[in-house]
C-alpha cells in the first residue's frame with residue numbers, strides 16, 4: 001500500500017508517448033486517472049500498477065492472452081484468483097462443431113547446440129484452432145465468471161465467417177453474458193483462413209474495413225482488433241480497424257512458421273500421422289518481432305489517432321516484468337501473455353508484477369502512464385541515424401582539436417575547452 005506520510009507535493013505526469021484522451025463513444029463513464037498525483041516526498045511510494053483502458057479498470061496491465069489459458073471456467077477463475085489484470089477467453093465462434101483439432105498440435109524450439117533437449121524453451125509452434133467447445137457452454141461460463149467476479153475484466157475473443165448476420169448474432173450473444181469488451185481475432189494464421197476467417201480478414205484491408213464496420217455498428221462494449229504479424233505493413237490493418245470504429249488494437253498473434261523437420265524420419269513437426277501444416281509461432285523468440293510491430297503501430301497511433309481514447313495491447317514472448325516494461329515504453333496500455341502461462345503457470349503474474357514494480361522503483365515512476373510511450377521518441381530512420389552520428393563525430397573532433405587561438409575561449413564551454421588541451 002502506498003504511504004501518505006510527510007510533506008506532499010504535486011508530480012506532473014510525463015507527456016511523452018501517445019496520449020489518448022477519452023472518446024465519446026462506448027466510454028462507460030468511469031473516471032480516468034487524473035493527470036496529477038499527490039505523492040509523499042519523504043517516504044518511498046509503492047508503484048501503482050493499475051490501469052484504466054477504454055474505460056475498463058484493471059489492477060495491473062497483465063492480461064491473459066486468448067488461447068489455452070482462457071479456455072474454460074476453471075482456468076479463467078484461476079487467472080482471476082491469481083491476480084491477472086484481465087482475462088481474454090479462447091476465441092469462440094457460432095458453430096464449434098466445425099472446429100476439429102488434431103493432436104499433437106504443439107512443437108517447441110530449445111536454445112542450445114542443435115536444439116539440445118536440455119536447452120531452454122524459446123519458441124513454441126501451435127496448430128491449434130479456436131475453441132472447439134460449444135458456444136452455449138462458453139457463454140454460460142462467461143456469465144458465471146462475471147457474476148462471481150463483477151469487478152474484474154473479462155474479454156470475449158470472437159471470430160466468424162464472412163457473413164454479417166453471423167457476426168451480429170455472435171456479438172449479441174457474447175454481450176448478453178456481461179463481458180466487458182470484445183477482442184476480434186483477425187489474425188489466427190492456420191486452419192481458419194481456409195474458411196475466410198482470422199488472418200484471411202486481417203490480411204485484406206478491404207475485407208477488414210467491411211467486417212469492422214459490421215462489428216462496430218453492433219457492439220456496445222469496447223472492441224479491440226487483434227492483428228496478424230504475417231503481413232508486410234502491420235500499420236495498415238491497425239489504421240483500418242481504428243478508422244472503422246475499434247477502440248483498440250492488440251498485436252501480435254502468432255507468426256506463421258514450420259517448427260522443423262525431424263532429420264531421422266524426414267517428417268515435419270508437429271507430426272500428425274506423418275504430416276504437418278504450417279502453424280503459429282510464439283514465446284520468447286517472437287518478442288523482438290512483436291516489439292517491432294508494436295513500435296510501428298504505436299508511432300502510427302501517435303501520429304494519427306491522438307484525439308480519442310484508443311488503446312494498444314502488446315503481445316508476444318512476455319515472461320518477465322522487463323519484457324512487459326518494453327511494450328509499455330513503446331506505448332502499450334496492456335500486455336498480454338499466453339505461452340508464458342502455459343510454460344510457467346498462472347502465478348507467473350506475481351513475478352511479472354513484482355519485476356515491473358522493481359523497474360518502476362529504479363526509475364522513480366509511480367504510475368504506468370508516467371513511462372508509457374517514453375521510448376518511442378528514440379526511434380528514427382536510418383538516414384537520420386547517419387546524420388546524428390556524423391554530427392556527433394564532428395563535435396567530438398572539434399573538442400579534441402583544442403583551441404587554435406585565445407580569442408576562441410567561450411564562457412559556456414570554458415571547462416570543456418580547458419579539458420580539450422590537457423594531455424593526461
Ligand SMILES: Cc1cc2nc3c(=O)[nH]c(=O)nc-3n(C[C@H](O)[C@H](O)[C@H](O)COP(=O)(O)O)c2cc1C
Nearest residue numbers: 065066067091126252253282283316317337338339
Ligand atoms: C496454443 C495456442 C493457442 C492460441 N489460440 C488463440 C486463440 O484462440 N485466439 C487468439 O486470438 N490467439 C490465440 N493464440 C495466440 C496468443 O494469444 C498470442 O497472440 C501469441 O501466442 C503470442 O503471445 P505469447 O508469446 O505470449 O504466446 C494462441 C496461442 C497459442 C500458443
